Amino acid sequence: MEGIVGTKSRLVWAVNLCALVLVLLWTFPTFGLLVSSFRDRDQISASGWWKAMFPAEASVQYRAAGPDTAKLIDGLYVIEGNIFDGGPGEVTAFGTSIREPGAHIVGTDVVTDDGEVVTVAGSGDFRISSTAPMEGTRGMRIFATSVTPAKFTFENYGRVMGAEGIGRAFLNTMTVSIPATVIPILVAAFAAYALAWMEFPGRALIVALVVGLLVVPLQLALIPLLKMHNEIGIGKSYIGIWLAHTGFGLPLAIYLLRNYMIGLPREIIESARVDGATDFQIFLKIILPLSFPALASFAIFQFLWTWNDLLVAIVFLGNSEDQLVMTGQLKNLMGSRGGDWEILATSAFVTIAVPLVVFFAMQTYLVRGLLAGSVK
Structure with missing residues (x-):
């Protein structure tokens, strides 16, 4: 079959x-x-x-106002309020102890050890009453089991982009990623054309060197390169990290673009040379337009790498507030906001939003660029 x-x-x-x-x-x-x-x-x-689209059952802990806010109504000292602070929700049971948050049915009167009477309605409204003035400085804690409707908010994004510093880190990451993507493409495009279509001594040796550099870990060059940057005065600056990302990305860029350019029809190149076109004219008017899939493919790889990078950014840019990239800011938030899951989730999605847009917008060129040179 x-x-x-x-x-x-x-x-x-x-x-x-x-x-x-x-x-x-x-x-x-x-x-x-x-x-x-x-x-x-x-x-x-x-x-x-x-x-998220369905009502959720949760435990609510609410502290009522202090005894000094009690009002005298019909001979009783009364404190009233709402455990949802006026928001939506439905109480299914309540209690006065954390050990038994759902011990009592809504609407029933519960007498505490201090002689105070507490009752909670299904809407969350509560009433605390006492025949004698209430003592203490803090209000009573009320526990309840509630069902709250589904709710969505944009407050997380406003908080993350402002108070949590992700907005500044977002701009810093864009400042690093865009030049660190464009510069290697410009340099690698010229180098790939020379290695693919220009005859000069040592070309095969240079190609072998480029292939060998693909397997060299970038960690080996971090300290020597940082020392050189500090000596020439570009350490801990945007120029320094742009050049670092350019150096680390050039081997893959040259290898990918050369494999694509060498597969272009030779007849087109020879016809242009017969017509008197120079190498620069051939490169600019013929090679570049035909090599756009490979250029876009590498641009995706380089942008995603620089956007998600943390190690190179810390080494060559630093971790001060005005230079911290998004990965570094997210790392700090995980250390200081470990329990604020809404902040971490929002920050993480802001971090991956731009790479997702870039990938889906250029995925067609990614596939075409990766398949370059695989068939003739």
Whole structure:
């Protein structure tokens, strides 16, 4: 059956199934992060993101106003309020102890050890009354089991982009990533054309050197390169990190672009030379337009790498507030905001939003660029 025209082999089905599984493994967490970024802290703690569209059951702890705010009504000292602070929600049970937050039915009167009478309605309204003046400086704590409707908010993004410093880090990351992507492309395009179509001594040795540099870990060059930057006066600056990313990205750029350019039709190049075109004119008017898929493919790789980079940014740029990139700021938030899941979720999604846009906008060119030189 595998040899019949129009049928697919088992290998093709297996490849398609694996691709689908990989897509789902990346899509669901990303979508969950997006949904969580619009939820508040209580909702994230109460239920998973897949339940965001449904009412959630949660435990509520509320401290009433102090005894000095009690009002004298019909001979009773009364404190009233709402455990939801006027927001939506429905109380299913309540209690006066953290050990039994749902010990009493809503609407019933509960007498505390101090002789105070507490009652909580389903809407969250509560009433604390006493025949004698209430003592103490702090208000009573009321515990309740409640069902709150689904709610989404943009407050997390406003807080993250402002008070939490992600907005400044976002601009710093853009300042690093865009030049660090454009500069290697400009340099590598000229080098790739020379290695692909220009005859000069040592060309094969240079190609072998470029291939060898692909497997050299960048960590080996961090300290020597930083020392050189400090000696020439560009250490801990944007120029220094641009040049560092350029140096680390050039081997892949040259290798990828050369493989693509060398596969272009030779007849076009020879015809242009016969017509009197110089190498620069051939490169500018013929090679560059035809090599756009490869250029876009490398641009995606380089942009994603520089955008998600933390090590190179810390070494060559520093970790001060005015120079900290998004990965560094997110690392700091995880240390200081470990319990604020809504802040971490929003910050993480802001961090990956731009790479997602870049990838989906240029994914067609990515595939075409990666397949360059694989077939003739």
